[in-house]
Amino acid sequence: MAPRLTAILGLVAVIAGPASGQEVPRSAISWIPLERDANAAEAPTGPTVQRSTITSEPLIGTRRDAVGLVPARALGLPPDIWGISSALRISRMLDELNENGVPATRGLLHRLLLVEAIPPRGSGRRAIVLNARIDALMRMGAVDEAEALGQRAGPPDDRLFERLFDIALLTGRADAACKMLAADATLSDDLSTRVFCAARSGQWDTAAMTLGLGEALGAIAPLRADHLRMFLDPDLFEDDTDLDLPEPMTALDFALREAAGQSRPRADLPPAFLYRDIHGRAPVRDRALAAERLSREGDFPYPILFAAYRARTPAASGSVWDRMAHVQTLDAVLGQGEATEDILPALRYAYDALAEVDLTMPLALEYGAALSRLIPPAEGDLTVAKVLMLAAQPAPARDWLPDEAPYPHHVALLIAEGSDAYDTLPPAPALPGDADRLATAALEAFALPMEGQSLDPQEARLEDLLRINRNGEAVLSALDLLGAGVEVDPGDLRAALRTLRGLGLEEDARRIAVQTILLRLP
Structure with missing residues (x-):
């Protein structure tokens, strides 16, 4: 931290005093700049002293990289999952990981990120593996788990606090993070954060003064300053004022824009930006779209998606409204105990609608149990067989799979059953x-x-x-x-x-x- 900025921060901290409990309007809030500073993956600080076969490492950092929400063995993994790998190597792999893949792939990654295990070699006070795990969870939209992992690590340093503060902005729980900063000013040298926290605690004069100091020092960029000024006093701006979009948009930028009713970017937001759309009071359409996005890109609980689909009668046609209508129609025919031949058309409509937006897997998980109780017709049905296999219901799926089904379906069924009867497969296409x-x-x-x-x-x-x-x-x-x-x-x-x-x-x-x-x- 530069000496002049340190002195200014000390002055602001003295003037600000302890945060009060006064509330200000909450925003619909935000997300994290996923890019960390260039030194985030540097070799851990603190020397590793090796004498014979005994290695001594900083205790706090080692404990933080070991932190998890679930023991390794409970996830089917060995406690020494990281083995002889270095903390630097693991953190870099996590930073560069392709986090897409089919839902089962994302689910396994999600579990791995939450594992409590012996830390990698060289884990130090900077806890670079813990921070990389939190970042990966956030990229998947797993905000609550990221927050729990960070809190489990104990009192944060500046890098962990940066993540916890951004998560607090996203979830609307910023008061606790601001109190943490008020108690330990070394956690952040970001004057924008101090302006925001001062305003949250009702210290409007301190917030305005800190904003002015930040602008004078060049520590708060002009566009950020405008967003903070609008947050502090919306009356300074015309009602139709729409500030330029920051690039990149950080958690704080997004929080300030949401609080002031500014427009969202037209491009897709990172999944973690959608937290409040799911857990807040967003309109049904926005909640359903957010749930769809998180289902496609994360390891999202599918019941939340279907709760959004069932929340109200569709208000229009097209897009998400059609998917809601097809789900509600399928619910109705299943609930009425209709005959199989009446259920299948409703299933196919719902299947086609959700498959078009890559939501086949949530549909299979939601309806697999109900479909497994139906009596298959003599000719079977490929759609039902596919849904049942995806829902991990291979036994009833076999009864529904037509003999003339394409080769991949038969392979998938054999793998799902855990069978080694490979001689029962039809020949692969020439x-x-x-x-x-x-x-x-x-x-x-x-x-x-x-x-x-x-x-x-x-x-x-x-x-x-x-x-x-x-x-x-x-x-x-x-x-x-x-x-x-x-x-x-x-x-x-x-x-x-x-x-x-x-x-x-x-x-x-x-x-x-x-x-x-x-x-x-x-």
Whole structure:
């Protein structure tokens, strides 16, 4: 921190005094600038002293990188999941990870980010692995889990506080974060944060003075200053004033704009910006759209999506209103105990509508149990069979799968069942398409022996990581390959699935394989 800025901050802290409990209007708030400062992934501070085979490391940082919400073994992972990997290596892999992929892939990543485990080697006071895990959760829109993970780590340093403050802005729980800053001014040297917190606590004069000092020092950019000024005194601006959009938009920028009723950017917001749309009092349409987005890009609880679909009678047609209408129609025919032949048309309409926006998986989870109780017609039904397989209901799915179903469906069913009756599969097409090649690669991941069967350099590399006790690196590498989702290269899919199986994550591997195969199909 520059000496002049330090002196100014000291003066502001003395003048501001302790925060009062006075409330100001809450905003619909915001999100985080995901880019951290350039030194965020630097080697941990504090020397590591090695004497013989004993390593001494800073206790606080080590404990923070070990922090989790669920013990490793409860997730089917070993407590030493990070093995001999360095904290710097793991944090960089997390920062660069492709977090897309089919829902089962995102679910496994979500669990891995929450794991309580022995920290990687070299974990220091800066807790770079913990911070990288929080950032990854936020990119997935898992705001509550990110907050819980950060709070579990104990009193924050400046980098952890930056994340917790942004989360507090997003969730509307900024008062507690501001009180934390008032108690320890070293947590942040951002004058914009101090202006915001002073205003939140009712210290309007202090907020205005700090804003003026920040502008004079060049520590608060002009556009940010305008947003803060509008937050402090909206009457200074015309009612139709729409300030330029900050680039990039930080959590504080978004919070200030929401509080002042400014327009949102036309481009998609990062998933974590949508927290208040889900948990606040947003209109039903906005809540449903936010739930759809989080379902596509994160590991979002599907019941929340369907609660939004059922919240009211559709007010219009097109887009999300049509999806709401199809879901409500399917609910009605299922609730009335209609015959199977009456339910199937409603299911197909709902299936097509949700599949068009990549929401097949939530539909399968929501309706799989109800569909499993239906009596299949003699000819079966491919849509129902697919939904049941995605819902992890392979036994009834077999009764619904037509004999003439395409090859990938039969492969997916065999994998879902955990069967090794490979001789029951129909022959693969002589001229396989992309979906056929993907199904064959997935099948090979389960059909080939695990030992001595590396088919390409990618698989050999991942097997080497497992052999030298870099299991966490192997999982992250596999998840990165799977981040391509249904467009994954067949060889990458096989390598990733075999790696997960090698770690004992058999059920995860099967769910990922089934979803990748079936969601690749029309």
